[in-house]
Amino acid sequence: MTSAPPPARDPGLQGERTALSWTRTALVIVVNALLALRSGWVSGQLLLTAAGIVLVAAAIGAVLYGSRRGRALAGRTHEVPPAAPTTAIAIVAATTLLACVTGIASVLVAH
Incomplete structure (x- = not known):
């Protein structure tokens, strides 16, 4: 007796x-x-400009990781979509916090 194949995965809109x-x-x-790049460049603040460059790289990484993860969750790849690793979540949280602090710093430097 053969067992029935597992039901097809319905990812819905999760991906x-x-x-x-x-x-x-x-x-x-x-x-x-x-904001940080502009403020850092205009005011000559090297640290603010460097933070802006780091944030641009982080944003590119977030887009790439998100599109890969979205495709995996939508079932368009053959890899099994595991839960998001805690390190990825921690890195994004730290980057978002850095973006907020940098945005506030860029406003303060401008005045």
Whole structure:
């Protein structure tokens, strides 16, 4: 007697929601990065300019990771989508915090 194949996985919109949330996070990071780059460049603050460059790189990483994860969750790849690693979540949280602090610093430097 053969067993029935497992039911097809129905990911619903989970992959799309995940990719969109990573894209929104990257957008917030990019906006703060651009603020920091502009303020750092105008005021001559090397640290603020460097933080802006780091944030642009982090935003690119967030978009790439989010699109890969979204495709995996949507079932468009053959890899099994594990839970997001805690290190990725911690890195994004720290980057978002850095983006907020940098955005605030860029506003304070401008005045």
